[in-house]
Amino acid sequence: MVMMMRLLIVSVLVAAVVGVNVTYDHRAVVIDGRRRVLVSGSIHYPRSTPDMWPGLIQKSKDGGLDVIETYVFWNLHEPVRNQYDFEGRKDLVKFIKLVADADLFVHLRIGPYVCAEWNYGGFPLWLHFIPGIVLRTDNEPFKAEMKRFTAKIVNMMKGENLYASQGGPIILSQIENEYGNIDSSYGPAAKSYIKWAASMATSLDTGVPWVMCQQRDAPNPIIDTCNGFYCDGYKPNAENKPTMWTENWTGWFLSFGGAVPYRPSEDIAFAVARFYQRGGTFQNYYMYHGGTNFGRTTGGPFIATSYDYDAPLDEYGAPRQPKWGHLKDLHKAIKLCEDVLVATDPTTTSLGQNLEVSVYKTSSTCAAFLANFDTQKDATVNYNGNSYRLPAWSVSILPDCKNVVYNTAKINSVTTIRRFVATSFKDGLSDSKAISSEWSYVSEPVGISSNDAFNRPGLVEQINTTADQSDYLWYSISADIKGNEPFLHDGYQTTLHVKSLGHVLHLFINGQLVGSAIGNAGHPGFTKDISVVLKSGNNKIDLLSLTVGLQNYGAFFDKTGAGITGPVELEGLTNGSTVDLSSQRWTYQIGLEGESLGLNTGGSSLWVSGSPKIQPLTWYKTSFDAPSGDNPIAIDFTGMGKGEAWVNGQSIGRYWPSYIAPSGGCSACSYKGPYSSSKCLKNCGKPSQKLYHVPRSWLKPSGNVLVLFEEIGGDPTQISFTTQELESLCAQVSESHSLPVEAWSQDNTTRKSHTKPKPRILLECPHPNQVISLIKFASFGTPQGKCGSFSHGYCRSPNALSIIQKACIGSRTCNIEVSTAAFGDPCIGVVKSLVVEASCA
Ligand code: GAL
Numbered sequence: 018m019v020m021m022m023r024l025l026i027v028s029v030l031v032a033a034v035v036g037v038n039v040t041y042d043h044r045a046v047v048i049d050g051r052r053r054v055l056v057s058g059s060i061h062y063p064r065s066t067p068d069m070w071p072g073l074i075q076k077s078k079d080g081g082l083d084v085i086e087t088y089v090f091w092n093l094h095e096p097v098r099n100q101y102d103f104e105g106r107k108d109l110v111k112f113i114k115l116v117a118d119a120d121l122f123v124h125l126r127i128g129p130y131v132c133a134e135w136n137y138g139g140f141p142l143w144l145h146f147i148p149g150i151v152l153r154t155d156n157e158p159f160k161a162e163m164k165r166f167t168a169k170i171v172n173m174m175k176g177e178n179l180y181a182s183q184g185g186p187i188i189l190s191q192i193e194n195e196y197g198n199i200d201s202s203y204g205p206a207a208k209s210y211i212k213w214a215a216s217m218a219t220s221l222d223t224g225v226p227w228v229m230c231q232q233r234d235a236p237n238p239i240i241d242t243c244n245g246f247y248c249d250g251y252k253p254n255a256e257n258k259p260t261m262w263t264e265n266w267t268g269w270f271l272s273f274g275g276a277v278p279y280r281p282s283e284d285i286a287f288a289v290a291r292f293y294q295r296g297g298t299f300q301n302y303y304m305y306h307g308g309t310n311f312g313r314t315t316g317g318p319f320i321a322t323s324y325d326y327d328a329p330l331d332e333y334g335a336p337r338q339p340k341w342g343h344l345k346d347l348h349k350a351i352k353l354c355e356d357v358l359v360a361t362d363p364t365t366t367s368l369g370q371n372l373e374v375s376v377y378k379t380s381s382t383c384a385a386f387l388a389n390f391d392t393q394k395d396a397t398v399n400y401n402g403n404s405y406r407l408p409a410w411s412v413s414i415l416p417d418c419k420n421v422v423y424n425t426a427k428i429n430s431v432t433t434i435r436r437f438v439a440t441s442f443k444d445g446l447s448d449s450k451a452i453s454s455e456w457s458y459v460s461e462p463v464g465i466s467s468n469d470a471f472n473r474p475g476l477v478e479q480i481n482t483t484a485d486q487s488d489y490l491w492y493s494i495s496a497d498i499k500g501n502e503p504f505l506h507d508g509y510q511t512t513l514h515v516k517s518l519g520h521v522l523h524l525f526i527n528g529q530l531v532g533s534a535i536g537n538a539g540h541p542g543f544t545k546d547i548s549v550v551l552k553s554g555n556n557k558i559d560l561l562s563l564t565v566g567l568q569n570y571g572a573f574f575d576k577t578g579a580g581i582t583g584p585v586e587l588e589g590l591t592n593g594s595t596v597d598l599s600s601q602r603w604t605y606q607i608g609l610e611g612e613s614l615g616l617n618t619g620g621s622s623l624w625v626s627g628s629p630k631i632q633p634l635t636w637y638k639t640s641f642d643a644p645s646g647d648n649p650i651a652i653d654f655t656g657m658g659k660g661e662a663w664v665n666g667q668s669i670g671r672y673w674p675s676y677i678a679p680s681g682g683c684s685a686c687s688y689k690g691p692y693s694s695s696k697c698l699k700n701c702g703k704p705s706q707k708l709y710h711v712p713r714s715w716l717k718p719s720g721n722v723l724v725l726f727e728e729i730g731g732d733p734t735q736i737s738f739t740t741q742e743l744e745s746l747c748a749q750v751s752e753s754h755s756l757p758v759e760a761w762s763q764d765n766t767t768r769k770s771h772t773k774p775k776p777r778i779l780l781e782c783p784h785p786n787q788v789i790s791l792i793k794f795a796s797f798g799t800p801q802g803k804c805g806s807f808s809h810g811y812c813r814s815p816n817a818l819s820i821i822q823k824a825c826i827g828s829r830t831c832n833i834e835v836s837t838a839a840f841g842d843p844c845i846g847v848v849k850s851l852v853v854e855a856s857c858a
Pocket of ligand 1 (some may be wrong): 130131133134194195244264270
């Protein structure tokens with residue numbers, strides 16, 4: 018019996034690890050012998066919390082994804098050489114297993130250079146100090162480290178049976194990242210490096226294909242893939258490789274000092290449809306959920322703490338509508354064509370200027386994509402005996418070469434408006450004490466305070482000095498001013514002239530903040546003249562130089578450097594002369610006293626209670642209760658300057674609400690025509706980021722500790738806790754709407770008989786405990802405007818509002834036919850639509 022049990026267990030174990038074969042050919046990635054059309058999306062595990070992962074993965078699946086893609090972040094996992102960390106947000110194995118639990122695949126982009134707007138592109142800073150090392154080229158010390166880490170990750174995955182070849186979810190892996198964009202700077206060694214990287218990766222024997230993105234010379238068997246806003250027309254470097262798009266940027270990243278980028282849903286859908294139209298079979302949204310750059314993980318410099326990216330799931334994990342829904346509909350439409358898409362290459366024919374049709378056809382099936390890539394003009398085209406209206410910059414998908422189930426420019430998805438509402442205003446008194454009014458503070462000493470401070474002749478480069486142990490480096494010196502200097506009398510101007518590689522500088526004279534200089538994402542360095550008042554005798558000059566995320570992109574990005582490299586000059590001394598302080602003896606201190614004391618955790622006996630002292634370089638502490646409910650929480654930092662914030666000892670990131678985006682550049686943006694990262698911007702003239710995510714899982718119900726370190730003198734009593742609330746849920750559908758993809762995919766009879774079901778509006782409160790509580794607006798006829806600002810048109814049914822109220826109020830969902838049968842006909846002969854704006858409670 019025992020023997021039999023053993024045998025049984027052994028065979029079960031064997032069955033559990035039986036893997037599937039993942040290969041590829043000219044048309045597609047082939048999984049278990051079947052070519053697949055795959056839709057993928059990036060979620061970077063450390064940019065959210067483990068308790069958010071299952072929800073994010075489920076919403077990705079519901080949105081129609083097959084694959085979750087993530088980078089692996091070397092500097093997170095190996096902060097000190099040979100000391101690994103895979104706990105909490107760094108639990109890569111847990112993340113991958115959750116993806117597997119949801120029956121999705123994984124594309125593991127190991128890099129280990131990852132770019133990703135991540136500090137130092139993902140490289141641990143200690144790499145830089147290995148003797149003789151040159152990163153990302155044919156250099157033995159570098160290759161040894163890269164191989165060691167890559168092998169570490171591959172072995173870890175193998176140890177957990179996570180490769181598809183072992184029965185796990187990982188179907189693809191990436192080595193390096195966009196090296197082809199910058200390889201020319203590395204000379205001939207670039208070629209041998211890439212060959213080495215390819216064979217190193219393949220030798221690890223994962224049993225699944227490897228890719229290199231933006232690497233035209235990717236050696237066999239590595240697949241070269243495309244990154245960009247559009248990748249239609251991309252052809253890999255060998256006939257037997259499929260056309261793959263590893264980064265379709267769903268928006269763009271935010272920089273401190275910049276406006277907030279967004280990408281219209283119609284344009285992303287257009288780009289994706291064009292890609293599958295022209296032969297692509299694997300596409301990944303970068304990002305599907307962008308999330309948050311907690312702690313000091315942002316790259317840059319100047320990458321903001323929010324990595325929302327205008328992704329289909331917003332920073333907090335909520336579906337961004339209509340983007341999420343519009344892409345979901347698109348995925349359904351594409352999946353309806355999967356069989357024929359993988360069976361053959363398309364035949365593309367011009368249907369006129371900027372108009373083309375691509376047809377995928379076998380003896381039994383046929384699917385067609387009709388494209389109008391004109392940036393302005395709508396068109397009518399004739400194809401297969403029918404005529405089709407194609408809005409400018411759109412693609413229609415016809416899974417049977419006849420019926421249009423989807424057009425990229427026509428959004429049928431619901432729209433939602435979500436806002437962050439101050440908890441004290443939300444539900445009366447219950448939350449009004451979210452933040453206690455009691456603060457305590459500790460003043461950070463100006464200048465040198467540590468026994469570890471050291472002297473050096475001349476100015477030092479910052480990153481080589483701090484090894485990124487802290488954002489902060491003090492450069493301190495004294496100037497002895499004789500009583501007869503002219504500026505000691507009225508009317509004379511003295512200036513400190515400073516040149517820095519960046520990123521931020523605060524100048525203190527005799528303990529007082531007298532000026533700051535700030536670079537920006539494009540130009541991190543600066544030269545600045547700051548007026549100073551010196552006194553007779555000894556003057557303390559303390560320059561606090563800061564980094565705001567280390568460079569993550571470009572050839573030799575690791576050598577960009579930061580800090581005050583000089584000159585530093587005092588101008589306007591006796592007879593207008595200048596004293597160059599650059600090569601004098603400076604005293605340096607890495608980091609702040611509060612950092613070495615661990616003030617971020619709220620511990621220490623130094624805290625002084627009482628009203629907060631509003632001055633530069635101050636640590637603040639207060640306690641707060643978790644806002645009620647389970648909606649996402651953010652702190653609104655309006656009123657603060659710049660610094661870092663910790664909740665119960667965990668860093669929620671750098672805050673910088675005082676860095677305001679330029680006032681221009683936010684003019685109306687059309688989805689028509691090629692998108693670029695600066696095409697569609699919002700929030701001009703406002704703080705680049707005022708809201709900062711506080712993950713719910715970091716909180717207890719009460720007695721949470723919030724610590725802030727403020728550099729320039731913000732007022733902590735002005736900050737507030739906010740929660741994300743659904744303000745409106747809107748839907749808009751025309752009675753003329755083409756066969757909805759939903760009906761097509763669900764109803765085989767419909768499909769065969771080609772009788773078009775009537776279009777319908779479906780409203781659903783996202784939260785299972787909520788119901789539709791109010792219909793803010795309803796109109797059947799010719800309504801205008803958009804969610805939040807609809808108005809009636811010249812034609813309207815008088816009873817639309819009451820019909821909708823009756824059907825929806827009190828229910829979580831309601832489903833209404835958009836037809837004259839339901840609403841009567843207020844204007845015969847005119848194509849009417851139904852719009853509804855509702856709220857949930
Ligand atoms: C790509 C890079 C990504 C990310 C993206 C911009 O070039 O591969 O890691 O940095 O740009 O968000």
